[in-house]
Amino acid sequence: MARKAVIIGAGIAGLATALRLRQIGWEPMLIEQARARRTGGYVVAFFGRGYDAAERMDILPALRARHFGGVEMAYLKPDGRHRFTVPRRTVGTLLGERGLTLMRGDIEAALFEQVDGEVPITFGTTLTAVEQHANGVRVELDDGTAIEADLLVGADGLHSKVRDLVFGPEAGFRRDLGHVIAATTLDHLPDGAPERAFTTVTRIGHLFTIANLGPGRTAAFFTYGTPDPAAELAKGPRQALEPIYRDIPWAAPEVIRSLPADGVYFDSVSQIVADRWSEGRVVLVGDAAWCVTLFAGYGTSLAVAGAYELGTVLQRHPGDLPAALREWEAGLRPEAEERQAMGRRNSGSHAPASRLDLLKRDLPLRLSILPPVTRWLGNRLRMHHR
Incomplete structure (x- = not known):
């Protein structure tokens, strides 16, 4: 039996x-x-x-x-102006042949x-x-x-x-890590966000990303540090996010205003x-x-x-x-x-608590477009996940 x-x-x-x-x-x-x-x-x-x-x-x-294939990683200033981009080819190399997006x-x-x-x-x-x-x-x-x-x-x-x-x-x-995450799917790609890309704006303490994997496949992701995740969750996603993301005028206010009553993943970052x-x-x-x-x-x-x-x-x-x-x-x-x-x-990469955290995240990303650095980072990732 x-x-x-x-x-x-x-x-x-x-x-x-x-x-x-x-x-x-x-x-x-x-x-x-x-x-x-x-x-x-x-x-x-x-x-x-x-x-x-x-x-x-x-x-x-x-x-x-x-599987969508390689995606571009675009980093913008809060008003939507370009900071730097990690090309699709580089991201694909980092993920490797045995990796899917x-x-x-x-x-x-x-x-x-x-x-x-x-x-x-x-x-x-x-x-x-x-x-x-x-x-x-x-x-x-x-x-x-x-x-x-x-x-x-x-x-x-x-x-x-x-x-x-x-x-x-x-x-x-x-074990709470002192951060809150909100994620939701979108029915459209915000103006200024490239297709087939992860587009990210980072401010000290919080981050906002639009991820697009093609038509009908767009998601928004917010994460920010807080000493009291439970108090943030009690507010609900819209009320919690609005004051935190006022200093990111590009796309964030529009996405927050359009958040559905349900269908939003909103929780503390906890292990x-x-x-x-x-x-x-x-x-x-x-x-x-x-x-x-x-x-x-x-x-x-x-x-x-x-x-x-x-x-x-x-x-x-x-x-x-x-x-x-x-x-x-x-x-x-x-x-x-x-x-x-x-x-x-x-945690410092997802919601940098200081300019030093931001520098530590951005420097490897900026250098990753150099072939020797791409190979080195890719080998490290593959060795780590063997």
Whole structure:
């Protein structure tokens, strides 16, 4: 009889886990609190361990079909005048042949296509209780459903309900980095923003980016430092962003005024630091376990890699779940912790707190157009993500 897994969260980590468990002969099912599958989202670089995992799970062709290719990185002054540009060719070289530029929603769509019709998905439903016993785990949902399974996977992100119920309150694991992020998709490209480019304006303490990957694929990204992220979040995105971005007249006011009532990702920049990712028959995957933050630039890749490798160890240890989960965590934890450390160091690049931070970010970017520097930076990136 096939083993059953309940996966809470139908984002990238949950969908990838469902696909991988299905591939090894398990019967996964997905539970998602949102009423429908999310689309859009911010732009991500997909590479390293995640790229390798996608190749092994045979979803790389679907991702490559959505890959945009090289993008230009344009840096503007607050009034929209040009500062400097990193050409498309240079950015492509830095990412390497085994790297993709994708909208986050593109990755979800590619994964969803693989599991749609193969894995049951229930939307608009929330986990309410978890009870483990010798032979399995019982999951209760807010619609009154109770499910018995061999494994419960928490793939429900930074604010994981699975983690809260099984491991303890979020406050015991969350490490705030003193920043807030807002991201949303746009229905048009603002005037003055080049196509096929990441266009960024930076002021001390905050940053604004328009990312365009072609027609119908534009996103806006804001990040800024604050001593009290919770107070900022309580205001809501429009009220929080307006006073912060008054000194960036180019495009930012227009985008902030047009922010939709929903569909905006608005949250603190926080990591999850946990001393274990599993408890009995419950395991956390993706941001629920190790959230490295957008500052690390590797969360999506690590989520897909984690899902693939979880299936691999479960297949290797079919009769010993604790051994499988120990091996899985031992293999992933060093890289997750390294990426978390990088995310903490990178806060100065995303929202420079001083002119020195701004200089430290801009100088390598300006020099990257020189072929020797391009090769050196590209080799460093590839060595780091081997």
